[in-house]
Amino acid sequence: MQRLVFVAAFVCLVGSARASAGQESPVSPPSPVVEGPSSRAELPAETEITLEKDTQLGAGIGFGGPVGAAASFRILHGLGADVREDSGRVKAMCALPIPHCAQGFLFQVDAGSGGGKLSLGVGARAHVDEEDFRGTAGVGLRASLVRTWGSPIGTEPNLTYLGPELDLSVLRVNLTLGVLWRVSGNAGSSALFAWGVGFGL
16 A cells, blocks of 8 residues: 555656656656556555544452452443454454543442542543464543441541552553542542552453
């Protein structure tokens, strides 16, 4: 494809240069170049793209602060894209509250030994099946409301925190980082660092 574009552009440039040089003596045209038939393997692979609304459900287990050892359940709603080529396939999802992503969203619930968490935000995930990489990758940004109980990490029970969290995942391994501020209760830390390491099921 790139070779054909280059040849077409070269022919157009040569033709315009000849038209602008009308006073010069005519030059005999170059002998035609005949290319042999190319094999089908040299042609670029056809790409098939399918777009549609999609909802993905996911679950996982992990450990982090302040909720401790926890189980999670996630809903990712938005626009899904299925891209196929001869050599591989990529299934991706965009969950953003805009028309181009089907007014998507990310919703997650976590329940652990040190507290519970409700999260709402945006995100994107992709499942890649190619020769050089096979697995999932994702990113999410969410606002999290945390209620502590039991034995929370880094603070006291019976407190409520609110703040942003960033999620990154590769090959089912999830990393969460964030900052939470206390919005109810008088004990414990007024602000704390939220973190977590988990595994998607």
